[in-house]
Structure formats: structure tokens, C-alpha cells
Amino acid sequence: MVRTLGLIQLTMIGIGAIIGAGIFSLAAAVARDVAGPAVLISFLVAGAASLCAAFAYAEFAGMVPKAGSSYTYCAAVLGEVVGWIVGWDLLLEYTAIVAVVAIGMSGYLGFLLDAVGIHLPTWALGAPGTGSGHRIDLLAVAICLGVAWLLTRGTRTSARVETVLTIVKIAIVLVVIVVGFTKVDSGNLHPFAPFGYGGAFTGAATVFFAVFGYDALSTAAEESVEARSKLPKAMMLSLAISMVLYVLVCVVLTGMQHYSELNPNSGISSAFQSVGLSGLANVIAVGAVIGIVTVTFSFMMGASRLWYALSRDGLMPAWFGAIHPKRKVPHRATWLIGIVSAVLAGLLPINAVAELTNIGVLLAFVVVSAAVLILRYRKPQLTRSFRCPGMPVVPVLGIVFSVWLMSFLQWETWVRLGSWLVVGLVLYAGYGYRRTREVMPGGSVDLDALEGMSDTDGAGGGDDTAPATAR
Known part of the structure; x- marks a missing residue:
């Protein structure tokens, strides 16, 4: 792959991944059904949990300039089996995220x-x-396939489109905040927690889907210029900007329209329509469509790069990780993810897919937070361009927060995750364990070798038949 992404593009990809269906659709659904105006608390709690994990991801990103995100980090520290479990888990979750945001976007497209x-x-x-x-959901299907096509055009082209769309999205969110505050009726904010604060915490487990995205950003390490220094900065910047915007939009949304009357499919546009701003509601709907496209882009990109890393290391067939000879992107993995996400988006309701997404990402956060804690004491000599603050308290808080949020999810979600992981272990035992020994004698990922790499190692390689052998 080719290193073309700088700090601004990386930050825009991060913001693009974080701000989307969460702000335009999920906030209204959670406020109406489980939290009321206390959806603000839901986002703050989810954001605090996400920040603890973000520090852990940033430390790893500052050490390992390789695609694979959580899979690579966990395999390097906790071993191949744990790395595979996390990678297999996230392969499903990233694909499910694409489906969720496509469903959210279809509601606004229908509004338009x-x-x-x-x-x-x-x-x-x-x-x-x-x-x-x-x-x-025909529109959601079309969205998934359209983004897959965009991503196969090449990283430079698709990243430019992503940057422009993210800037437009931020501008529209700022319009929502500025104009919306002039229409806020404080009476709509009472009662603040009609479902109790337990409802706000339950909502946090659902809206957590809306406050991560930096983990998908880390999968672009092999397409980033000066990845060790720029990836951690992009992670922190994208999360900080997104959380400020989320908090302000939550106040506007529940202040403009009573929580019981919010539209879960086109919440912000419907709220503006309810106060006589139909023209602006249509503009916001356009912004929602643009905003959710960027989320779909970021996570489909993350899923395809994760699949590439798994294939390169021998844990999945090399055919899936093939790099296009001209455009230098994992085109087969991208199209397969586009097709699977289209099926999920077309046939499943948004809440079921969102919960499946959250439990998988929370599991990865638990493992990554534990890994950064272990590695700090096991190999303190490794070069770290970013260091997780507050050791060991912050990683422990990341683990506790994530497990706590997982406890609020439905038991059916746990069953689905367990079933998927069992399938993954069977695949590992039947294929991955043997094959990875051929690609990487000794197994797992050599962290010392990765730590010794420069930010330009491995750039521009790959062919159309198989990914480069891991070193």
C-alpha cells in the first residue's frame, strides 16, 4: 500500500468515523425510548469510557505502524490466539457498523x-x-455498495472525497447548533431523566457506537505519512472535536422538541421541521446523508485493512488480502465487506445491529487496555511516541468502563457474539494455526521487529495474487 495520509486527512477520517448515525439518528432514538434529555449523560459516560481506551490505542499506534489495529496490538502482546479472536470479532463488528450507519442514512434519504x-x-x-x-431497506443496500465502489478507486482519491465530505458535515452540524439554540424551549428539558439515570446508563451502552472510530483509523497505519507521530494526534483530535459537537447537539435536539415526539429515523431534521424550519430541515437531511457516508467510508476502510492484515499473516486465505496492482488497495476484501454489509443493512433493524456492534468493540477495548498495561511493564524500553497517561489507572478504568457498559446489553447480543467467536475458533484450529506457521514461523507478531521498523517500511508493496509476507 502507499503512504499518502497526513494529519489533517487522518483527523478527518477519525471525525468521519465518529460523527454520523450517532448524532443524526441514534441520539433521537435513545432519547425517545430510554433516556429522555439525559441522553446528554449517555454520551458523556460513553465518551469517558471511550477516552480511556483511546489513550491505549494511541500508545500502540505510536509504536506499531502496521495495519490491523487491535488485532496486531493484541497478537503482539497477548499472543496469536487472542489476536485472532479480537481480529475475527472486529471483522464482524466493523462490517455491522457499516450496515448500521447505512440504515441511519436511508432514513434521511427517505426524508429528502x-x-x-x-x-x-x-x-x-x-x-x-x-x-x-x-x-x-433498498437505500441502505445502495449506500453500502456505493461506498465499496468509492474505496476501490484508491486511497488518495477516496481520502480526498472523505475530507471534503467531513468538512461539509462539520459545517452543517455547527449550523444545527447555532440555529438550534435559538429555538430551544427549556420546558422540553424537564423532566431531565424521565426513565431514571439507569435509563441514561443503558443509553450509554447503545450510543457507545457513536463515540469510537479512532480504532478504525488505526487500521490505516500503512497508508499514513509518519504514522507513529501523526496517528496518536489524529485519534485525540478527532475524539475531542466529536465529543464537543455531540454534547451541544444533544442539548439542541431535546430542547427543540419533547423527547417523546422525536423521530428516531430523522431526528434532527424532524425537530427543525417541528419548529417551522422546514427549509433548513432539508439542508440538515443533506448534511446527515453526507455525514453518514463518511462513517460508512471509514469503517469499511477499517474492515478491509483488518482483513488484509489477517490474510497477510496467514490467518485467512491470501486471496482475500490481495492488493490491486494499480490502485494499491485490498479490493477483494472491500467488495466482500460491501456485499455483506448491504445484506445486513437491507434485512435487519438498526437496534439489533447496533448492539452487536457495541459488544464486539467493547470486547476489543477490554483486551487492548489490558495489553497496553501489560506491555508497559513487560517491555518498558520500547520507543513510544505517545504514552498513555495515568498508568495504571487509566487502562484499568478503560477495562472497568467497557465491562460495565457490556453488562447493559441484551442477552441475545451475548449469544450472537459467542456464536461468532466459536465459529472463529473452529476456523483458527482448522486453517489459521497451520497456515500462519508457514507465513510467520514461530507464530504471532514479533513486536521487537515491528518496533524497529521505520514509518516507510513496507510502503508501496503488494501484488494482485497475495499480500506481502509478514516480517
Whole structure:
């Protein structure tokens, strides 16, 4: 792959991954159903948990300029089996995230189409069970496949598109905040926690989906210029900017319209429409579509780079990790993720997919936080361009926060995760363990070798038949 991404592009990819369906759709759904105006607390709690894990990710990103994110970090510190479990887990979760945000975007696209007099047939308006006559969310399917096509055009081209769209998205969010505050009715904010603060904490487990994204950013390490120094900075900047915007939008959203009347599919646009700003509501809907495209882009990119890393290390067939000879991107993995996410987005409701996403990412956060803690004491001599502050308290808090948020998720979500991990262990025992010994004699990832790499090692390599052998 080719190193073309600088600090601004990396930060925009991070913001693009964080701000999307969470701010435009999920906030309204959580406020209406489980938290009320206390959805603000939901985002703050989720943000605090995410920050603890972000520090751990940033420390690893400052040491290991390799694609793979959590998989590479955990394999290097805790061994190949743990690394595979985390990588297999995140492969599903990133794909599910793409589906979730595509579903969120389809609601705003439907809002726009209705505004101009275009009405899709009932069967194409949503997944089965989401409404009378619904059979498939056709717009969500189209979004997933369209983003897959964009990503296969090449990293430089797709990153430029991502940067422009993210800037437009931030501008529209700022318009929402500035104009929205003039329409806030303080009476709508009472009662602040109609479902109790337990409802706000339950909401935190759901909106956690909206406050990570830097982990997908770390999968772009092999396409980043000066990855060791710029990736940690981009992670911190993207999370900080996104959390400020989230908090302000939550106040505007629940202050403009009573929580019980919020539209879970097009929350912000519907709230502006309710106060007589229909024209601006349409502009916001356009911004929502743009904003959610950037999330889909970031996580599909992350999933394809993760798949590339797993294939390169022998844990999955090399065919999946092939690099396009001209565009230098893992094109096969990208198209497969696009197709699978399209199926999920077309046939499943948003809440079921969002919870599946959250439990997998929280599990990865637990393991990464533990790994950075272990590595700090096992190999203190390694070069770290960024050091997680507050050791050992911050990583421990990251573990505690993540496990606590996982406890609020439905038991069905745990069953789905467990089933997926069992399938992964069977694949590892039947294929990955043997094959990775051929690619990487001795197994796992050699952290000392990675630590000795420069930020330009491995740039521009790869062919159309198999990924480069790991060193």
C-alpha cells in the first residue's frame, strides 16, 4: 500500500468515523425510548469510557505502524490466539457498523425524497419487522455498495472525497447548533431523566457506537505519512472535536422538541421541521446523508485493512488480502465487506445491529487496555511516541468502563457474539494455526521487529495474487 495520509486527512477520517448515525439518528432514538434529555449523560459516560481506551490505542499506534489495529496490538502482546479472536470479532463488528450507519442514512434519504415528491414503494422502505409491508431497506443496500465502489478507486482519491465530505458535515452540524439554540424551549428539558439515570446508563451502552472510530483509523497505519507521530494526534483530535459537537447537539435536539415526539429515523431534521424550519430541515437531511457516508467510508476502510492484515499473516486465505496492482488497495476484501454489509443493512433493524456492534468493540477495548498495561511493564524500553497517561489507572478504568457498559446489553447480543467467536475458533484450529506457521514461523507478531521498523517500511508493496509476507 502507499503512504499518502497526513494529519489533517487522518483527523478527518477519525471525525468521519465518529460523527454520523450517532448524532443524526441514534441520539433521537435513545432519547425517545430510554433516556429522555439525559441522553446528554449517555454520551458523556460513553465518551469517558471511550477516552480511556483511546489513550491505549494511541500508545500502540505510536509504536506499531502496521495495519490491523487491535488485532496486531493484541497478537503482539497477548499472543496469536487472542489476536485472532479480537481480529475475527472486529471483522464482524466493523462490517455491522457499516450496515448500521447505512440504515441511519436511508432514513434521511427517505426524508429528502419525500420532500421533493419522490416516494419509494413500501417494500423498499425498511427491513422486515420495521413497518407494515417492509421487505428490504433498498437505500441502505445502495449506500453500502456505493461506498465499496468509492474505496476501490484508491486511497488518495477516496481520502480526498472523505475530507471534503467531513468538512461539509462539520459545517452543517455547527449550523444545527447555532440555529438550534435559538429555538430551544427549556420546558422540553424537564423532566431531565424521565426513565431514571439507569435509563441514561443503558443509553450509554447503545450510543457507545457513536463515540469510537479512532480504532478504525488505526487500521490505516500503512497508508499514513509518519504514522507513529501523526496517528496518536489524529485519534485525540478527532475524539475531542466529536465529543464537543455531540454534547451541544444533544442539548439542541431535546430542547427543540419533547423527547417523546422525536423521530428516531430523522431526528434532527424532524425537530427543525417541528419548529417551522422546514427549509433548513432539508439542508440538515443533506448534511446527515453526507455525514453518514463518511462513517460508512471509514469503517469499511477499517474492515478491509483488518482483513488484509489477517490474510497477510496467514490467518485467512491470501486471496482475500490481495492488493490491486494499480490502485494499491485490498479490493477483494472491500467488495466482500460491501456485499455483506448491504445484506445486513437491507434485512435487519438498526437496534439489533447496533448492539452487536457495541459488544464486539467493547470486547476489543477490554483486551487492548489490558495489553497496553501489560506491555508497559513487560517491555518498558520500547520507543513510544505517545504514552498513555495515568498508568495504571487509566487502562484499568478503560477495562472497568467497557465491562460495565457490556453488562447493559441484551442477552441475545451475548449469544450472537459467542456464536461468532466459536465459529472463529473452529476456523483458527482448522486453517489459521497451520497456515500462519508457514507465513510467520514461530507464530504471532514479533513486536521487537515491528518496533524497529521505520514509518516507510513496507510502503508501496503488494501484488494482485497475495499480500506481502509478514516480517
